[in-house]
Amino acid sequence: MDHLLPPEIADADRAFPEALAACGDLDALLRLKGAYIGREGSHAARLMDLLKAAPKEQKRDLGAAINGLKNRWEEALKARQAEVEAARKATGAQLWDKSLPPPLPPRGALHPLNRLMDRLVDVFRPLGFHVEEGPEVETEAHNFDGLNIPADHPARGSADTFYLAGHPGLLLRTHTSPVQVRTLKNLAPKILEMGGIRFLAPGRVYRKDEIDPTHSPMFHQVEGMLVGHDIGMHHLKGTLEYALRALFGPTTEIRLRPSYFPFVEPGCEVDVSCPLCGAKGCRVCKGSGWVEILGAGLIHPNVLSLAGIDPAEWSGWAFGMGVERMAMMLSQTPDLRLFFENDQRFLKAMGGLD
Amino acid sequence: MWIERRALAAELPAVASLGTRPLAETLASLGFPVDAIEARPGTEVLDVDITANRGDAMSHRGLARDLAARLQQPLAVLLPSPVAEGEPQLPVRLLARACPIYATALLTLGKGRTPEMAQAFLTALGAAPKLLPAVDASNELLHRYGHPTHAFDADRIRGAVSVRMARPGETLVTLDGVERKLSPEDLVIADEGGPIALAGVMGGEGSKVTAKTRRVLLESAWFEARTVRATAHRHGLHTDASQRFGRGADAAMVPVARDLLIHRLEDWSGATLEGAWTAGAMPPPPSTVDLPKELLTRVAGEPLHLAEAAKALKALGCTVEAEPGHLRVLPPTWRHDLTLPEDLAEEVLRLRGYEHIPAVLPPLEGPPQPLSRDYLQRQALARRLAHLGFHQTVTYGFVSPEMDAAFPGPRGEAADEDRAGRTLTNPLGLEYSILRRSLVPSLVEVAKQNLKQGQREVRLFEIAPTFRGLSRGPVETWTVALVWAGERWDADPESKAGPVMAKHLLGTLKDVLKSTNQELAIHPIEDGAFLVAEFPIQAFRTPDDRIIPAFTPHSRFPAVERDLSLVVPATLTWQAMHDAVWIALVGTVLVDVACADLYQGKNLPAGTKAWLLRLTFQAMDRTLVGAEVDAWVASALNAAESLGAQLRA
């Protein structure tokens, strides 16, 4: 039946295997495909024109011939395309020098301070603590008054606290404790149905300290607070013992020492057995085996009253922890400024990813 | 505050047999941590931290009182023989409420000098002796007993002495040689010529004791804490005296300190007492405070006997009456900090030792609260970006005016007319004076530093609030910013590093911004050396989703792929092509339109590019047949042609 086909088609068909083999890439292959079986101007298109014009008695045979030819081309093109694509992949495989380490996917890092704060949240979650946050620009009422800090307290001075020009009552919060005031006020109306209040408040705080290896005008704190019925120092101690053991290991011991903060009564400093030397005594703990880790106490009844919570019914504890201080202690990072320099090598090494 | 061991033992003999390390530990467990221990000739000194509420502990005697209570050991006798008072030698008038009592004495000095022992004591504490017995004795008494006193040169006082508020316009040259402009809120000691001392803060230059002084007038008074604090603060004068009066002095010490000072001047200098007398009367004593048993039990975490609490409070100097269910407690004159039952409970626990407090987890009284979506979203975003190769930074919330002007911020404000509302009154310096409206300038700064440090590729992000200065004050918006700079470096020796292109950052944004229809804007900074993007985080908010979304069925019949090799105008956007094809094939079983290959090169007519358009069809209910797919492909081609595309020959 092939005799029915015009000679140039027969020539093209003869040339087809070689042309196909010469197609080294997808682009060349697509152009060959266009020339043979494309919708317009291709050999197949010419054949379709031929078929239309053919006498009726030839149509059946010619049609079959054309179909056979087209199918052959189509299949061969498809097979070649698969070959080209496979070859493209194989090229990569052959180039792989198996003695080289495999390329790793890109890997960034969380900031070590954020990582530490996340970790603290993780530790307190099982006890039912959630996270509360507040603005960095605060009112004097939230930052000082609501925390039982006297009106003539030196921390209120412009030598210690940053104030906003044009807004005399606004300042950059000097601790995360104003989140206590906000949260107590917000939750006071539904404290009974909530069965008390317990939360952590991680965040950035500001104090007017010149930048040096141990000071920064911006740093981080994590505040913790719990309000319930009949809450005493034993609950503070129990919670901190649990949390600090979760952070530093099950053999960790804690020690409470009396101290003073205007917003708690009784107040205490909390030491943890040195996690670096196992309390044997080292440079970090100055040979004492203990490191100071946070300040805490039972919420001062004035703080509860000011927020609209009856201190005769409710009581609670609060603690505040310096994140940089803890990070420096744990990592023995010698200079606080490294945390704000953000060198990628530091971030990768100190922050990393879980 | 420095404490000298021997002087402490003089107040509490039991301390002499206590090692320095156990002494420091005992002090720490009472709430007075020891920051340093240093050797001095023949003794040791301890640097003890005294909290702001414990003015009474700011002396050897003060610390000895707490130690005596803890160790249950007796204190040394304070004043063996009080001085008999007589008629005033000089009128002393108390004209201000802030000074209810003023004890004084007039002495004629002898020839004696400050004894070696007293000199050594002052030197050990870092207080240089002046070798003037009246000055050194007053100073020594302050460190030993905590009550500040003062000695005036009596021959330089003109007429009667009064304690009064300063008058407008009055000035005083203080002992440090500085002329102070006084405020009517400053309490002063004055003679008939005007102020001669800032009460409780510092004496005056004009009446000070010198080597020529023959007669001294002593002052041992009680000044109200608040007034002294305000004056010290106003004049920036924080002295040993102002720190003690400012935290509340012990009114009962007024005559005692005066008498001790007289005794010292008699002993040291051979002084002769001309007369001692007191103006005014003791201020009212502190109020009684009730300590209920339930409160004590609640704070302590275990039932404590009221008798034990009473014993502890008595050891600290309180007068205690036991009543049914509670104690009625009158704090000693030196303890101004005991005003609430909680304060008393703390004293009981403190003396007992915080190590005895049991450790108990508080019971859960209600359902745990979930973490907020905002917080979770930020945490997830940070984690995703870190997994995509970005490093989280923490930079300061305030920037310089130049940095503030450098980038408009996530809301794209062009002008920075709100800057006044974001400016600090008292910044550390101009470079930290503006609350930033954008994280980008800080991030670019960090990126530059990293490149300078030799990093080939820098990928950074920060999640922090940005500020807008509104009339009611700065408003904060949680914001995320990214910067990508340097070479794109994938650590594969077989693939080539190349410059970071906008598409790389766009891909990341598309990934993290998933469901938002926010326009993805990349900003090239410094001719594209730094590619940055910044978004307010609300933009990411996703609707409250189910734990597992509703089931969407997928087809089990084969998919058919058809490719169209198209030459299209170079200006044609993929989005236009994509949309046109989808619209043309609405109602068909088209499941995907993709660009499988891009070709741009010399084989193509100028102003064109080639796309290999890959259409994927798949029906839920049957295997597709060639003819129906042909028809759909033809429609797709028509749609493409209407955008100027042509099938490649």
Ligand SMILES: [Zn+2]
């Ligand atoms: Zn250690």
